[in-house]
Amino acid sequence: MSEIIQKVKNLSVGFKSQKGHEISILKNITTNIKKGETVGIVGESGSGKSTLALAMMGYVKQGLFKMGGECIFNSFNLLNMNNRELEKIRGRKIAMIPQNAGQALTPNLKIGYQIDEALKLHTNFNKNEREKKISELLNKVRLPSPETIALRYPHELSGGQQQRVAVGMALAGNPDLLLLDEPTTGLDVTTQAHVLELLNFIAKDTGTSMVYVSHDLGAIAQVSDRIIVMYSGEIVLEGPARDILKRPIHPYTYGLLNSIPKLSLAGLPGSMPGSQPQPGTKKEGCSFYDRCNLAEEKCKKNSPDLEYINELKTSVRCFNYKKLLKDKSKKQLSTSRNEKNIKINEILNLTDVSISYAKQKLLDQILNKITDTNPTVKDINIDINKGETIALVGESGSGKSTILKSIAGLLRTKEGNIKFNQDRILSNDLKKRNSSDLRAIQLIFQNPDESLNPNHTVEEILAQPLKLYFGLSGEKLKNNIIDLLEKVRLGKFYMTRYPRQLSGGEKQRVAVARAFAAKPDIILCDEVTSALDVSVQAAVLNLLQKLKEDFGTTYIFVSHDLAVVRAISDRVAVLYQGRLCEIGPSKNVYKFPSHPYTEVLLGAVLEPDPDIKPKLVAEDIVEDKPPEKGCCFQGRCPRILGDKCKNETPPWQIGDNGNAIRCHINIKELENIQNGN
Amino acid sequence: MFFLIIKRILLGLITLFIVSLITFVGTEVLxxxxxxxxxxxxxxxxxxxxxxxxxxxxxxxxxxxxxxxxxxxxxxFGYSLSGQMPINEVLGPRVKNSMVLASAAIIIGIPLALILGIITALWRDKLPDITISTVTIFAMTIPEFISATLLILVVAIWLEWLPGIVIVPTDVTVKELLPNIILPVIAIAMIMTAHMARMVRSSVIQVMASDYVQMAILKGVPYWKMVFKHVLPNALLPAINVVALTIAWLLGGVVVTEVVFNYPGLGRLVIESISNRDLPTVQALAIILASIYVSINLIADLLTLMLNPRLKTLQIRK
Incomplete structure (x- = not known):
């Protein structure tokens, strides 16, 4: 048995409420981190996972305080040490890799300086040795030309590069323990897969112990030896990663795994009702009682202890875990989507749409000359049928949101047109669109915190479209609002609430209700579930599907998450740098032959299964601008043919399964290579 | 960068032109x-x-x-109507006097404001913060004509330590002026320092709560090193523009204080020439004060641009 380097004993952390009550957000946590192992801590937002990780560095956020227990690293009792003593341990023995490296690197200091600072503090190297070490570290995290990177400021690097710098900086002090707080959240899928692969390599190479905190079971599955599942400030399940992912014996973990959409599985993920209790609201009984489908009378009054099961080497906090233990069926519950054949009845046609962010120079405007030969979005041709869900997929910068904005009229197209209902072309200028066209197209945004006016009650928010488009008032208006709330499964009493009094999932429901209030023909969904926890995401996806079946609405669904897209959409369009790469029925896009870019994206998807490893095919480079000519993906394509791809725009080829791919490689040949891999 | 400076200077000149037009029309229709x-x-x-x-x-x-x-x-600038002499000659000593007053206030006020602001932020909600914050809020809320009058009452009349009002000819030398300016400087610096200290405080607090400061702590950077390397450079950047506005306000607009102390500076000249209907002087003053505002703000913007690596590269890329 290898030696324990971090011991957390009965740790409770909390805050004082305005009324002076002590409210705990970490309750009696006990766990050990062994030398050389990687422990994943997983939980939804508010479960206390980050607070736990920070406590392992002897750091308690402002406003919080230790209520009891201790964190012992080697022989140091971290939470009893003063700052001067902690400075000698932080960065040297225990290092942190932060969530958002872009914000965690000091903006006014060069990369080289920030790494040098860590080296100066924690090593005895002289100046020359340090300079060499900086290059070495940047090389280790696989950044190109370390010497030039060291001279840059943080904002001059891409998100993935910033995250690599943060990893390099953490390694500067040669720590025994690395704490990673959501290190890949917010990165593109391909970048995320690359950073995880790097972390795995470093864990093996240096033998460092790692604590990996994330809400993403897919990422946790790729790196961890052991997993701790947290719920409402408690450990509810702890054990070997494989067992926990393959056979979760706590109902929460079971539900969580169930609510993650998977590439291999058609249909919508099963959702878990309710949400995590707010700290301080739950007085007695099991904290998962309200959402649990195994709950019994005794769960209401008594809270279960964390019980260690010897034969499984797993600890679980549940009275009824044996029920799940017996459940041998590995099948994931999922509601199959009603995939009735959509009739060809086009409702929206995008024809040769180009959109440019470049400002036209005054002189060119006067001469009516088109200057931007290389617009952000170019040559988009998509015909969308009534009642269909079409998804636009791609990494950041692929132009997917830009296209949505143009359809909504928020952004002018530069060329091409958007035709609605086969008979009229939607005006480029929002002010020139008539009321019924505006009503017909509604938007749901990514972040409900920002899309709902914080000074309006839910009633006022929902009343606006009803008044504007249908001129409702009085009793009629009120009944309509109650109706809408019912449709998104919110009670009547939500009417008087303000957005800040709602949880993330509830807010997004209100946003959905607002979109449906206009009785639209088309709803544009811009990353609508990206800001939500997985269990809430599943519920929102199910709700959207239900509403669509009831009303026959057409969705245009933008997402970077291929698995979510697989779950909800009928057709998928894959975009790279504002150009279409592939379009086809969603059940076929994920099968070969695929456009090489789709292949790269699919390879990078992280499944919550330790046996499915991501396949990293292409280099992780960020391209600023689409290429002037040739194929849009030429810069990163692993299957590039040569000059042909660089000079000629590839033709559309249609496969046997109705999948259209824009590539120079013959579609049959492509299928053979891809399946041969 | 060069292009940007030219553009900003041109914009400044247009501002001045508009100011001159407005003052001319304004005095004409009265x-x-x-x-x-x-x-x-x-x-x-x-x-x-x-x-x-x-x-x-x-x-x-x-x-x-x-x-x-x-x-x-x-x-x-032509001839002053009431004084019957070239305006340039009227303005010269006045500008000098105002400069003396303003620079004394700046030399005392800005460092003091920075120190107080940083102390209050670092010891947030502790005794030093509570004491200093109470005093600064107090100083901010009292209008200067009251604080100036109180100063005269206490220091000049009760204690008889310093002259209460400035009775010197306009073209006095700096040396002779010095003992007279102590009270006006205190009156002006009080308000200015309080404003800037509050601004510095909130800016430092904001930066202290940022991810990169938490990261620096978790990296093991000692406290004071963290304050000087990671916090202050980022916190004081936005303060530059506030300081610039304060300086501009000082050079032109401390009218009330100058009048209360009978100080022979630009501010008092503004009042005098308006009540005398001395339009050429009013116009000249408007132009001069406007150009001070424009140029100081221009300098502040360029300074921010130079010190902030983020803005610098943005401009170059454009």
């Missing part, structure tokens, strides 16, 4: 003029005509504006 004020009851008939002729007020307004503007560009 009832009464220099001659009616000067002649008082005799302002009629031949005497008035002669006065108009002498001062050139019989020429149409737009022509007067053009010839005035032409002269201003060459640095000649």
């Amino acid at each position: 009832p009464g003029d220099a001659c009616t004020t000067y002649l008082e009851r005799e302002a009629y008939g031949a005497a008035l005509e002669a006065c108009y002729k002498r001062l050139g007020l019989d020429i149409p307004a737009h022509e007067r504006y053009l010839s005035w503007a032409y002269n201003v560009i060459q640095g000649d």
Whole structure:
């Protein structure tokens, strides 16, 4: 048995409420981190996972305080040490890799300086040795030309590069323990897969112990030896990663795994009702009682202890875990989507749409000359049928949101047109669109915190479209609002609430209700579930599907998450740098032959299964601008043919399964290579 | 970068042009003029005509504006109507006096504001913060004519330590001026320091809560090193513009304080020339004060641009 380097004993952390009550957000946590192992801590937002990780560095956020227990690293009792003593341990023995490296690197200091600072503090190297070490570290995290990177400021690097710098900086002090707080959240899928692969390599190479905190079971599955599942400030399940992912014996973990959409599985993920209790609201009984489908009378009054099961080497906090233990069926519950054949009845046609962010120079405007030969979005041709869900997929910068904005009229197209209902072309200028066209197209945004006016009650928010488009008032208006709330499964009493009094999932429901209030023909969904926890995401996806079946609405669904897209959409369009790469029925896009870019994206998807490893095919480079000519993906394509791809725009080829791919490689040949891999 | 400076200077010149136009039109539409004020009851008939002729007020307004503007560009503001001497000569010593007052206030006020702001932020909600914050909020809320009057009452009248009002000729030397300016400087610096200290405090607090400061702590950077390397450079950048506005306000607009202390600076001249209907002087003052504002803000913007690596590269990329 290898030696324990971090011991957390009965740790409770909390805050004082305005009324002076002590409210705990970490309750009696006990766990050990062994030398050389990687422990994943997983939980939804508010479960206390980050607070736990920070406590392992002897750091308690402002406003919080230790209520009891201790964190012992080697022989140091971290939470009893003063700052001067902690400075000698932080960065040297225990290092942190932060969530958002872009914000965690000091903006006014060069990369080289920030790494040098860590080296100066924690090593005895002289100046020359340090300079060499900086290059070495940047090389280790696989950044190109370390010497030039060291001279840059943080904002001059891409998100993935910033995250690599943060990893390099953490390694500067040669720590025994690395704490990673959501290190890949917010990165593109391909970048995320690359950073995880790097972390795995470093864990093996240096033998460092790692604590990996994330809400993403897919990422946790790729790196961890052991997993701790947290719920409402408690450990509810702890054990070997494989067992926990393959056979979760706590109902929460079971539900969580169930609510993650998977590439291999058609249909919508099963959702878990309710949400995590707010700290301080739950007085007695099991904290998962309200959402649990195994709950019994005794769960209401008594809270279960964390019980260690010897034969499984797993600890679980549940009275009824044996029920799940017996459940041998590995099948994931999922509601199959009603995939009735959509009739060809086009409702929206995008024809040769180009959109440019470049400002036209005054002189060119006067001469009516088109200057931007290389617009952000170019040559988009998509015909969308009534009642269909079409998804636009791609990494950041692929132009997917830009296209949505143009359809909504928020952004002018530069060329091409958007035709609605086969008979009229939607005006480029929002002010020139008539009321019924505006009503017909509604938007749901990514972040409900920002899309709902914080000074309006839910009633006022929902009343606006009803008044504007249908001129409702009085009793009629009120009944309509109650109706809408019912449709998104919110009670009547939500009417008087303000957005800040709602949880993330509830807010997004209100946003959905607002979109449906206009009785639209088309709803544009811009990353609508990206800001939500997985269990809430599943519920929102199910709700959207239900509403669509009831009303026959057409969705245009933008997402970077291929698995979510697989779950909800009928057709998928894959975009790279504002150009279409592939379009086809969603059940076929994920099968070969695929456009090489789709292949790269699919390879990078992280499944919550330790046996499915991501396949990293292409280099992780960020391209600023689409290429002037040739194929849009030429810069990163692993299957590039040569000059042909660089000079000629590839033709559309249609496969046997109705999948259209824009590539120079013959579609049959492509299928053979891809399946041969 | 070079392009940007040129662009900003041009914009500044346009601002000045608009200011000159507004003051000219404004003084023109007001009832009464220099001659009616000067002649008082005799302002009629031949005497008035002669006065108009002498001062050139019989020429149409737009022509007067053009010839005035032409002269201003060459640095000649014309003749003061009431003082009967070149405005340049009237302004010279006044500008110097105001500069002395302003620089004394700046030299004391800005470092003090920075120190107080940083102390209050670092010891947030502790005793040093509570004491200093109470005092600064107090200093901010009392209007300067009250604090100035109180200062005169206590220091000059009760304690008899310093002169209460400034009784010196306008063209006095700096050395003679010095003991007289102590009280006005205190009155001005109080408000200015309080404003800036509050601003620095909130800026430092904001940066202290940022991810990168938490990261620096978790990296093991010692406290004071973290404050000087990671916090202050980022917290003080936005303060530059506030400091610039304060300086501009000091150089031109401390009218009330100057009047209370009878200080022979630009501010008092503004009041005097307005009540005398001395339009050329009012116009000259407007132009001078506006150019001080414009140029100080320009300098502040360029300074921010130079010190902030983020903005610097953005500009270069453009």
